[in-house]
Amino acid sequence: MKIKVLSLLMFFIILIPDIAGQQTSGSSLKTTAGIAINEGSREIGVGGVVQISYQKVFYKNRLRIGPGIMAGSFLPFGITDQRDQYYRVTSIGLNCSYDLIKYKPLALFIEAGGNINYSRGLLGTGGMDQTTNNSEYFYKAYYGAMVAAGLRITPRNSRVTYEISPFNICFGNDYFMMSSFKAGVDISLGKKRE
Numbered sequence: 001m002k003i004k005v006l007s008l009l010m011f012f013i014i015l016i017p018d019i020a021g022q023q024t025s026g027s028s029l030k031t032t033a034g035i036a037i038n039e040g041s042r043e044i045g046v047g048g049v050v051q052i053s054y055q056k057v058f059y060k061n062r063l064r065i066g067p068g069i070m071a072g073s074f075l076p077f078g079i080t081d082q083r084d085q086y087y088r089v090t091s092i093g094l095n096c097s098y099d100l101i102k103y104k105p106l107a108l109f110i111e112a113g114g115n116i117n118y119s120r121g122l123l124g125t126g127g128m129d130q131t132t133n134n135s136e137y138f139y140k141a142y143y144g145a146m147v148a149a150g151l152r153i154t155p156r157n158s159r160v161t162y163e164i165s166p167f168n169i170c171f172g173n174d175y176f177m178m179s180s181f182k183a184g185v186d187i188s189l190g191k192k193r194e
Contacts, residue, residue, distance in 0.1 A: 028055045030068070032163065032184030038074050040119050041174040042138055043087050045074030049180055053095065062099040062107075067092070072178075074121075087121020087138070089178070091170070093146065105155055109163075111148040115170060116141065117178075144172020150182075161186040 032051045038044070053068025070091040076082050093115030099107040119142065124135040150165030163184050170178040 026057050027066075028057065028064070028161070028186040028188045029053075030055055030066075030163075030184060030186045032165070032182045034165075034168070034180045034182030036072055036074075036168075036178055036180035038072070038089055038119075038178040040140060040142060040176050042123065042140065043074070043085055043119060043121065044076065044079055044082055045085060045087065046077040046079070047072050047074035049089075049182070051182070051184070055097070055186070062102070064097040065095070067094050084124040085121060086124070087119055089117055089119045091115050091117040095146065097148075099152065105153055107152040107154070109150060109152055111150075111165075112146065114143075114145050115172075116143050117170070117172065117176060118142075119176075140174070142172040142174060142176035144170060144176055146170040148182075152186075159187065161188075 030051075030053045034049050035046070036049045037046050049070055049072035051068055051070040053066055055064040055066035057064050070089075070093075072089050073087075074089065075086050076084060093113050095111055095113030097109050097111040099109045101108040118140075120137070120139045122135055122137055146169065148165050148168040150163060150167065153162040153164075155162075163182075163186065165182045165184075168178075168180040168182055170176070
């Protein structure tokens with residue numbers, strides 16, 4: 001999955017001729033990767049997540065709104081009171097990000113939005129909870145919201161904006177919770193504003 005996202009990112013950097021600096025564009029493509037811990041009604045695990053989203057820029061380059069998709073793979077690394085489990089979570093959502101404080105190339109931002117999450121995988125044998133000897137597949141949909149905060153760095157005359165987001169929390173129905181640390185880049189799209 002990570003190779004597909006990186007290939008798509010390279011496609012946009014190399015083949016789109018109208019890529020402009022983040023501060024002069026009306027939209028951007030945002031890509032992030034991170035480490036997360038996830039818990040749901042039947043599953044719990046630690047894993048990696050990747051996200052790609054489109055953002056439209058409003059209000060003096062401070063407000064960004066757009067849809068995105070996130071995917072992650074999880075396993076019970078360091079969790080000993082659960083049976084073995086290997087699962088994936090895919091999430092689609094609509095997020096709104098706002099730069100609270102801007103100073104030259106730095107901006108402190110907050111983000112909020114809603115999402116739908118689909119978790120599926122294998123609950124296996126092993127671990128302390130051995131109430132069953134058989135493996136079983138599970139599928140579960142969750143809906144909820146997310147909040148995040150972090151730092152954006154927009155170098156002057158750069159094609160990308162860098163983002164570090166140590167605070168990301170998704171929560172929803174049936175005990176769904178995901179907390180993550182993410183880092184990524186925004187690649188601006190479209191023509192430069194005069």
